[in-house]
Amino acid sequence: MSISIRPGRPMDASDAARAREHQQALRAELPLVREAAHSWRIGLGGLLLALVGFSLIRGPSEVDKVEPPWNVVIGCLLLVSLATGAYGAYRLLSAHNGRPRTRPVDRRTSASTQNHLLALTALKDLRHGIIATFLCTVFLVAAVGTTWYGPEKAKPKLLVRTTTGAVLCGDGATGDGRRLTLKTKPGRVGVPLSDVLVVETVEKCP
C-alpha cells in the first residue's frame, strides 16, 4: 500500500479551534466510555437483580410440574440465560475497568492514540455486554413464561381390568358402591364393581 501526504487546504482560526476540540475530545474519550460502562453496568445489574429477586422460578419442584420435554426446554433456557448473563457481566466489567491483563509497552504511539484504541475496545465490550445482558433477560423471561404457561405434567391415570377382558383407562374415578365410573377419552364409562379384576395407577393410558 502506498501513502502520499500533500499540503491540504488553507486553514483559518475556526478550523484550528475544531482541530483543538477534536484533540481534546480524543483525550477525554476513554474516561467517557468508562463512565458510560459504569452507568450501564449499574442499570443492567439492577434489572437482572430485580428479575431474579422476584423469585420467578422457585426451583426444580416448579420445573418438574411441566410436561416433558418442556421441563428440559426450561432447563436449557435457564442455562443459556446464566451463560449469557455471565458473559455480559464480564464484558460490562471489562468495559468499565479494562481487560484483566497487562498490555505490552508501546513507545511507538502517542498516549492519545493508545487511549483511543482502549476506548474502542471498551466500546466493543460495552456493546457486547449490553446485548448479552438483554439476551440473558430474554432467555430468563422465556424460561419463566414456559414455567408458568407451559403444559402441565399429566396426572397419574387409573387402569382397570375387568373379568370380561376389557381394559379401561382414565381419571376422575367415582363410585356408588356398585359401579365404578371412569372419565376416559371417549367419555364416562361405568363398570360394575363385581367385574373389576385389577385397578392400578399408570403414568399414561396405553
Place this chain on the structure above:
Amino acid sequence: MSLVPYKEIHQNEYAEEAAQRFTFIRLGSGTAELHGPCPRCGHAIRVPVVDGVYKTFWPRRRNSAGPTPPSGNVRTEDVICTCQEEHPGRQEGQFGCGAFWSLEITTS
C-alpha cells in the same frame, strides 16, 4: 533549541514542510498516526488520525468534530502542534506551540 512562544498561527509553508517530513502510520480499527517534527517549533509530534470519537452515552461511535474523510482513499486532516514541551504564553487547556496546518493523505 530556544522555545518559541505560543501563538496560534497558520502558514502555507507549514503544510508544505509537514507534507515532506511527516510519516503516516496505520494502527488498525480506523486509527492511524502522523509522525514528524512540528514545522514551527521543531518538536517531534505524534498526531492521532481517527475515523470517529466517542462523545455520547449511546454506545456507538460518532464522528468527531474533525472533517469527514472524503469518499475514496483521500482524507484531509487538520493538524495542530501537540508537542508536550513548554511554550511561553500558553494557557491552561492549550497544547503545542499553536501552529496549525492541513494535510491531504492519499492511500492506494
